[in-house]
Every structure is written in C-alpha cells, then in structure tokens.
Amino acid sequence: MTDEDAIVRWVAQGARVLDLGCGDGSLLQRLWAERQAPGYGVEIDDALVIQCLKNDVNVLQLDLEDGLAAFADRSFDVVILSETLQAIRHQEPLLKEILRVGREAIVSFPNFGYWRARIQIALAGHMPVSEELPYQWYDTPNVHHCTLVDFEALCAKLGLRILERVVLTGGEPVSLLPNLLGALVIYRVSA
C-alpha cells in the first residue's frame, strides 16, 4: 500500500477535493477515476504545473506560503497535503487555512522519528537520507521535519481532531511502535 492508496480509501465518492502540492496531478487523476471526486491541485513548480495540464488536471499555480485566499470557507470536502508538510515554512497558519477551506484534511509526511533516520543521526552522525528522504541536507526542499509525536502535539495545540492514522514502512502497515518503525504516516484530521 502506498500513501496514495490510503488517501484514495479515505476520500468519499464524489467528494470535492483540493490537493495542495499536487505534483503532476496523478493523485487527482486517481481520485477522479476511482472516486469520481472532482478536484483542484495547487502546485508551484513550473514543470509539474505543465504536467498537470497535460494530464488534464485542474491546477492552480500558487504558493502555499501565501495562504489559501483563493478558496472560500468550507468549499471542499477534503483538503490533501501529501508529503508536502515538511516542505512548508509556516505550518501552523497553513494547517489553520486548510481546515478553514476544507471539512477534513488528509496530511501525510515522512516520519523523522523512523529508526533508520534516528540511527543515521545518532550513530553515523549525518542527516538521514533514505527512500522517503532522498535529499542531501543542502539540496532538500524540506525545511521542517517532524515525527508522529511532534505532529500530534501540534494538532493538540491547534485543537485539531485526529480521525484516523495509517503508518507505513516499505508499503506495509505498521501498528507496533509506529513512531520508531514507521517511515511514512498519513493522518485524517478535522477541525
């Protein structure tokens, strides 16, 4: 199972979807094909925006750091932030914005508490590089890594309800010691 599989499972038939950091639009294509969920993607990268247009996905070239002023309150059923949270500079205002425009949010990110990441820092003494975190520290788009514990603490601070959580490593669900054994985590949250 990929995080996309988990996300598709959580999106209801015909739901209105906003995918923030939508990449080439492949998730939106899947949501349309499998859930008949109409949606828009937000993407800042020129090449990915063009790829979205090629894929016939509605894409809006906007900077998430500027907020979501283009979108009205409660105008989406689900707002998706898939593996983008860690690349955002100001997470707190963005999470608030997400739950202003959407009834629910689905947020996924690489877990910095994963044991391989911990070992690379603790024993090898360098920043983690892995399948989920393929970048060197100096060329990464990621600016704010966090762990499951960190994210859940932020949700508590912002008063967000965690409705569901899926933790994955190598495509397999993890239930034991998720913050240590989970490489990727996907949350469904609401205000």
Add this chain to the structure above:
Amino acid sequence: MIVEARKAGFTETLKLSSGAVLPGFELAYETYGELNAARSNAVLVCHALNASHHVAGRYANDPDNLGWWDNMVGPGKPLDTNRFFVVGSNYIGSCFGSTGPTSTNPATGKPWGADFPVVTVEDWVAAQARLADRLGIERFAAVMGGSLGAMQALQWSLSYPARVRHAIVIAATPRLSAQNIAFNEVARQAIMTDPDFHGGHYYEKGVVPRRGLRIARMIGHITYLSDDAMMEKFGRVLRRASPGFDFDVDFEIESYLRHQGDKFADYFDANTYLRITKALDYYDPASGYGGDLSKAFARAQADFLVVSFTSDWRFSSSRSREIVRALLDNRRVVSYLENDAPHGHDAFLLADPRYHAALRAYFANIAL
C-alpha cells in the same frame, strides 16, 4: 503561413451600451485552418489595444507584416491551426478596417471622427457574435485573448455562456484599478490637448494629432515593461559619446520611446485610441452585481485557463487571482498559471517556454 484579411458587413443596427445605435457595421477578421464538419474546432482570438485581426502569418503582398501572435498561432504552434480553425477578429471602433471613427458616417457622408460613439467590451463581443453567426460557429472550442483581449474572452463567457467551451484569459484584470485609469487619462489628455486634435475633427483639417499620440504611446510602453526588463534592455546606456547637457536624446530608453511613439503616430488613429482606453476604463463585469465578481461569474459555463505574469505591474497577478477566486466560488473548472517571465505585461506576447508549453498542453486536451 500566407493569410488574407477579410471583412464581414452587417446591415442590422447594433444598439450600444451607451444607448447609441450603430446603423450596421463592418468587422475585419482573418481565419487560419479549416472549420471541421462538426464545427467544433473554432477558436476566437481577441486582440489588445494596438493590435488587430492580423494575428498570425503574413500577407502575400506584404511579407514583412507578421501577425502579432505568430509565435502562438499557426501550424504546429501552441494554438495549432492544423487542428483548430482560428478566427482573429478586430473590434468596432478600431482603425484597422472595422467600422470606426475613420469610417464614413452614412448620415453625413463624411468620416465619423468625434461623432463615433464610445463603445464597450460588451459591444465588441456583441459585434463579434454576429461574425460567429456569419461563419457558422454556434459554439467556440475556445475564446482566447491577452490584456484587453482577455477582457473580451471574459465577456464572451458572460454574454454568451453557451457559446464558449473554454475561455483562455491571459495577463488580464477583471476591472481597471484607479492607477490603470489614471495612465489612460494622461494618454487621453495628451491627445486631446494636442493643437492638431480639433475636438476629434482633425481628418477634415488634414492633420493628425501626432504629438498626443506619441506621448500616449510612450506612457503605454512604460506600463507594458517591467522595471527590470527595461533596465536589462536599455540600462543607462547613452546614445552619444557623453552627456550633451541639452534636451536631445541622451539615453537609449529615450530613443526607444521616441521611436515607438513615432511609429505609432504613423499608423494609429487618435479617436480610436480615446475610445479603446474608455472601453478599458468602463469594463467591470461586477458593476451590475454590487461589485461582487463571484456573482457576476455565476452565469459563466466555460472552463477557464487563467495566465498571469509575476513581473506584470500593469495587470498584476493578484488581479488574475481575483478572477480565479470568482471562478472557484462558482465551482467552474479552472486552471491558473502564474508565470515568472521577467518582461512585464508584454510577456503575454513573448514566447516564454513554460508559458507556451502550458498553452500547448491545454489546447491538446480540448476535445473536438
């Protein structure tokens, strides 16, 4: 691509937004490509202030006169005339062949001049709709334009919602800002205070208000370019070996503006300039909806592509985002490209590879 300018004449009167009535009119246009049997591949291209219906290609008898959007429209171009039937339409009030101030007023047998009514974007679109009827186009696959042309594309989606499948709106604003109107007013004042203007009746005096037109064009050009693009292109380069300590041309930019002004005064009509800037000033689709653009777009049915350029300070990206917001509020299908080409407002005429790739991708997905 060798192309030909055509004219369509319409004898039925046209009631204008101002209340004035045009006793019939002519519209200049060009077409490229072939209308398919289903009549589903027509794209209308609307032009901006100083351009015309000569969108692409060259005339057989004037091969240096390349269409103004030839990098966008033609065989194998982003708007591919092998696939689409493209109509480039002029508008009424123009000085490029459609009925306008330089045309003969049938009531007097003399040029309309100052008596030609003030026309609006809505009037232009109404006139173009008659051209579409004449060409047998019930519904356009797309209506497309940049700047003032984008306003026409927007208005098409509002005046004739069922006749537009896609509206492609580039370097647009939903309505001019006070600053935009201010620039237009300076341009108009330059023309109207020219001693050769004669209240708009300069044709019969055999003169042209060239000074006014030159200054109007200079002001326009300043607003079409970004500060960076202008600095990059001209810098502080001198035209002569050292400063002259007089008021002749010192800097390259002065020479450029004078040249552009002179060229413009040779081919553009002052009465037309006044009317087009007024049409820009008046355009505001939200005016009938208490200023609420979202309510104004409730009747649109088209899918939209909105494109802005971050270096465009004349119609900035935030103005395009207002359009996007209004479309999202109405759950329209919309994509938005915010291109960081450095050239300013004129970027819509240039061939930034990302901008063109996006347009190419969008057109490729328009079903015929």
